[in-house]
Amino acid sequence: MFPKIRIKELMKIDLADGYLVDGFPSVGFSSAIATESMIQTSNFQLAGIIDSDKFPPISVVKEGKPNFPTRIFLNQELKVGIFLSYLTLEQTFHRSVAKSMLNWAKKHSIKFVVSSVAVKSPDGNEEVLAVGSTEVAREKIKESGLKLLEHGTIPGIPGTLLNEGNITGQNVIVVVFHTEGNSPDFKSSANLCSAISQLIPGTSCNIPELQKEAEKAEVVIKETEEESKHLKDSMYR
Template identity: 70%
Template sequence: MFPKIRIRELKPINLEEGYLIDGFPTVGFTSAIATESMIHTSQFELAGVIDSESFPPISIVKNGEPNFPTRIFVNNNLKIGIFLSYLTLDQSLHKVTAKTMLDWSKKHKVGLIVSSIAIKSTSGDEEVIGIGSTESARNKIKEAGLKVLDHGIIPGIPGMLLNEGSISKQDVVVIIFHTDGNGPDFKSSTHLCMAMSKLIPGASCNIQSLQKEAEKAEIMIKETQEESKRLDSMYM
């Protein structure tokens, strides 16, 4: 039996020829922290929730209000959507998550999907590299002033987005950044946020508030992961 992922839209969404950011965490918490910062910097609204029987039954309580751990935020004026998640998904869910994201993007006629993946590094390397699913996507990377990856392996949800996007001709850009994988990693969050801003007109990050958001997001993501593991052991 294959896992299914459901998307429930709560508000009208207009992303035609716009952008979708994949905020599912990979190594560390940088992608979730960067997207959370972007949401707080610009006028994004909660526009949907993402759920699955395969997700842990958890509610994230913020400012007294319950929230799904995986949500969709949208700024219709900028035509930017964000899939924000506090869940680090099991590998068995990567393909179906990527396919769900691509199907949803096709439904809303999204022009470009931007994902990211971290490479663990303790050398302090700050170079940000991009890989595109199509020639058009690769041109967007060059126009943003980023280096294009020639050879490498991209695993997980970003890898599946690239593969499927190359077949369906959906523009997908995956940003590759370096992280030490420890702590909130303010530096790598800043580099990722800046790279996204170069690819997506109107997207911005408040660098001054990013460190505070990084610390808060890290605590919330860690608590979610620990609770997920505890629930898994209860149901086994």
């Protein structure tokens, strides 16, 4: 039985024909850092929380205030929502999280779900590719100037989003970016943030600010992962 995911909305949400960005960490922390940086450098508001009885019971304290480790942020003007998480989830959660994300996208008539996955690249390859679940998604990729991924394997939450989107007709785009596997990897976070900005009109990346935010975000993500490690054995049974 898959873990049950709960989504609680804290404000009225209008994302019709808009975008939902998946900020769950995949390989490394670049996905979470890029989305955290986008939130900090644009006009995003806390709009909801994502929780499960099986999530590690952790509060992330920022600027003296407690926060759920997985939250929803919203820019009403741009019609962009972000699922931001400091939790690196076990494989057993991937399908449930992806399906919850797609159900939420359908509920709010979201046109595009944008996810990402890192591919380790020791040879310094920085080319950013993308894959779409539908013809509309693939056309969007071409219009943005990104290259289509022709062959490859997409694991985890992004892979599930693509497969389910292909069946249901939900437009899903997964950005495939390269990382050297080092931490913190500012370059891959910046490349990912730039690619998302190409796909979503009105969003932008302040690269110097991104590096500062990346340093702060990485500390919080690492602390959250470290604190949850000793809980995982009991929590995921």
